[in-house]
Amino acid sequence: MMLLSSNKFSSLHTLHSLDNRLGGAVHAGLNVCKHLVESGQAVLVVATRGPQDDLEYLRSSYHAVPCQFMRRRAPARWYNGENLLGRLTSEIPRFDLVELHAVFSFVTIRAAQACRRLGKPYLLRPHGSLDPFDLSKRGTLKRLLGPVFLRPVLAGCAGVMCTSQREADLIETYGANPRRFVVPLPVPRLHCEPNAGAEFRSKHGIPSNAFVVLFLSRIDYKKGLEFLLPALAAARRSHRDLWFVLAGSGEKGFVEDIRQRIEVLGLSGITREVGFVSGSEKAAAFQACDLFALPSLNENFGIVIVEAMQAGRPVLISDQVYINPEIVSNRAGVLCRPDPDDCTRVLMDVLSNRTEARRMGEQAATLSQAKFSPESATRQLLEVYSQITKPGDKMP
Numbered sequence: 001m002m003l004l005s006s007n008k009f010s011s012l013h014t015l016h017s018l019d020n021r022l023g024g025a026v027h028a029g030l031n032v033c034k035h036l037v038e039s040g041q042a043v044l045v046v047a048t049r050g051p052q053d054d055l056e057y058l059r060s061s062y063h064a065v066p067c068q069f070m071r072r073r074a075p076a077r078w079y080n081g082e083n084l085l086g087r088l089t090s091e092i093p094r095f096d097l098v099e100l101h102a103v104f105s106f107v108t109i110r111a112a113q114a115c116r117r118l119g120k121p122y123l124l125r126p127h128g129s130l131d132p133f134d135l136s137k138r139g140t141l142k143r144l145l146g147p148v149f150l151r152p153v154l155a156g157c158a159g160v161m162c163t164s165q166r167e168a169d170l171i172e173t174y175g176a177n178p179r180r181f182v183v184p185l186p187v188p189r190l191h192c193e194p195n196a197g198a199e200f201r202s203k204h205g206i207p208s209n210a211f212v213v214l215f216l217s218r219i220d221y222k223k224g225l226e227f228l229l230p231a232l233a234a235a236r237r238s239h240r241d242l243w244f245v246l247a248g249s250g251e252k253g254f255v256e257d258i259r260q261r262i263e264v265l266g267l268s269g270i271t272r273e274v275g276f277v278s279g280s281e282k283a284a285a286f287q288a289c290d291l292f293a294l295p296s297l298n299e300n301f302g303i304v305i306v307e308a309m310q311a312g313r314p315v316l317i318s319d320q321v322y323i324n325p326e327i328v329s330n331r332a333g334v335l336c337r338p339d340p341d342d343c344t345r346v347l348m349d350v351l352s353n354r355t356e357a358r359r360m361g362e363q364a365a366t367l368s369q370a371k372f373s374p375e376s377a378t379r380q381l382l383e384v385y386s387q388i389t390k391p392g393d394k395m396p
Contacts, residue, residue, distance in 0.1 A: 009385045010042035012095040014088070016079035016105035018047045018067065020054040023218065025127035028185050028303065029101035032125075033065045035186040035378045046091060048072040048081040048107060080106040088114045096389050098122040099161070103129045103150060104142070112153040121158040121388045124178070128300035130160075130171040133222075133320075146174045154178050158388040161381075163301035164322035181384045184323075186374035187306040190283035197287030204272040206288070210243040211351065214289035214313075216277070217296075217304055219250030224295035224318060224338055225258055231344040233265040239351045242270065247285055249276040286311035291350055291357060295336055295343050296321055309333075309368040314360035316346060326371060332364035 015029050033043045049055070049069035058067065068091075070081030081087070088111050092098055098115050100108045103126050115122040128134055135142050154160065154176035161181050162168035168180040201208060213232065217223045236242045244267060249255070262271050277285055286292070292308035295318040299305070302321050309315060315333035317324055327333045336346040350357050370376065 007382050007386055008041065009097065009382065009389065010095045011036065011044075011097050011099055011385070012091060013043065013045045013099045013101060014107045014111045015045060015047040015101045016107045017050070017053065017072075018045070018055055018058065018069075019050070019052075020057045024303065025102060025129075028127055028301075029125065030062050030065060031186050031188060031374075032099070032101075032381070034062055034188075035374045036381070037064050038374075039378050039382070041382075042095075044068065044091065044095070046070070046088065046107075046111075048079050048084075050076065075106075078104070078106050085110045085114060089118070092118055092120050095120070097158070097385060099125055100153070100157075101125045102127060103153075104145070109149055109153060112156060116152075116156045122156075123159050123161050123181075123384070123388070124153060124157045125161040126171065128167070128298075130173070131167060131298065131300055132170060132172065133298035135172055146172065150174055151176050159384065161384070165325075166322040167300040183380045183384060184372050184377045185301055185303060185306075186377035187303055187310065187368075187372055188374060189310055190286070190307060191280065192283035192287055192311070193280065196280070196284035197289075200281075200284040200288035204245070204274060206243050206245070206272060207241070209241060211239065211241050211291070211354070212243045212245055212289045213291050213293050213316075213347075214245045214247065214285055214308075215293055216245075216247040216282070216285055216308075217294055219246075219248045219255050219258060221254065222297045224297060224343075226261075227295045227318075227336075227338055227340045227343040228293055229258075229261050229265055229267065230340040231347045233267055234344045235347050235351055236267070236270065238348075242351065244271045245285060245289060246271060246273045247275070247277050247282075282307075283311070286313055289313055290354075291316055291347075293347075294318075294321070295338055297338055299323075306368055306372045309364035309372070312361045312365040314350070314357050314364055316343075316350065318343075326367065327364075330363055330367045331360055332367045333360060 013033050036043050045067045050072040073080050073082050092114050100111050151174040154173050157178050159179040159181045163185050165182050168182050232244050286308055292313045293316040299321040305315050318338040319335055324335055328335050334346050336342045
């Protein structure tokens with residue numbers, strides 16, 4: 001149970017959608033709100049809602065977080081809401097501040113307009129969407145829309161909430177000069193039953209004495225499987241106890257391509273594809289592994305990496321994971337460049353020094369508690385709230 005904070009703030013949080021299928025950014029925003037509530041803060045989430053949205057998970061995972069919905073309307077792809085500006089204008093005055101989660105959304109643009117009109121401080125949480133890597137997707141459209149629609153949002157905010165220093169250094173602001181705050185995301189601890197790891201191995205036919213490398217994420221080109229799979233194949237030739245667990249889901253064509261690569265590389269016999277896992281099954285997967293690997297092309301934070309460290313597992317990540325300085329300096333994991341040869345070199349080093357790997361796992365657990373716990377992240381966020389709501393502070 002999180003301790004109550006001596007500072008009390010009421011905050012309204014806008015999210016474009018709470019559809020469970022949207023994944024990371026939605027859950028990151030909701031977890032911020034969940035832990036604010038647990039620290040005794042007043043919170044309201046406002047989002048658009050469509051007829052096909054998967055919202056059932058809110059009952060079990062976020063039942064304490066109050067949510068209001070607006071019916072989604074055209075243009076729905078930009079998450080416009082029915083009476084959007086009117087709803088926000090009526091709700092915002094009741095709160096000390098507003099957090100805008102996501103960027104390319106009518107909800108964000110309208111909420112920023114309402115805050116500026118009402119003189120209410122607001123923070124923008126881009127959740128990685130102002131990173132050059134992310135902006136390269138549909139790059140021409142974003143270059144056209146950014147200066148027109150997003151520059152006023154950025155120029156008028158009390159600050160941009162970044163999850164790592166590198167994200168803060170790299171974000172695109174379209175000529176605005178907002179203040180940047182660096183606060184990690186609160187990562188909830190996964191509950192795990194005793195012997196869950198051994199049961200996971202038994203369930204999937206993995207020997208108890210195997211050295212298991214776990215990949216658990218969205219199965220996508222960004223996540224580095226094209227580097228990890230050749231590394232596993234090379235390492236298997238000299239480490240015959242090596243096994244691989246592939247956990248996650250993705251676009252059907254890409255998943256099938258990964259399966260073919262696994263077969264071509266001769267990894268089929270030691271690979272267990274377990275699909276999307278969550279809750280206790282996810283916790284068991286972490287407990288079952290000896291090394292968590294995510295040599296991603298880009299991660300502005302990496303919630304799943306923190307979850308692995310919470311489980312006491314060393315992590316193999318690329319230098320494009322933005323929280324890598326904390327991990328490397330605390331000897332909680334190892335770092336590679338996002339290419340097959342360097343990933344192979346680093347994986348071989350880990351396999352050749354397993355005592356050191358276990359020590360890294362212990363350091364990972366310590367680091368996750370000190371730096372990335374929900375209590376620590378929420379405490380840092382409340383310090384930001386205190387700064388931007390001081391009497392006499394003026395919005396830019």
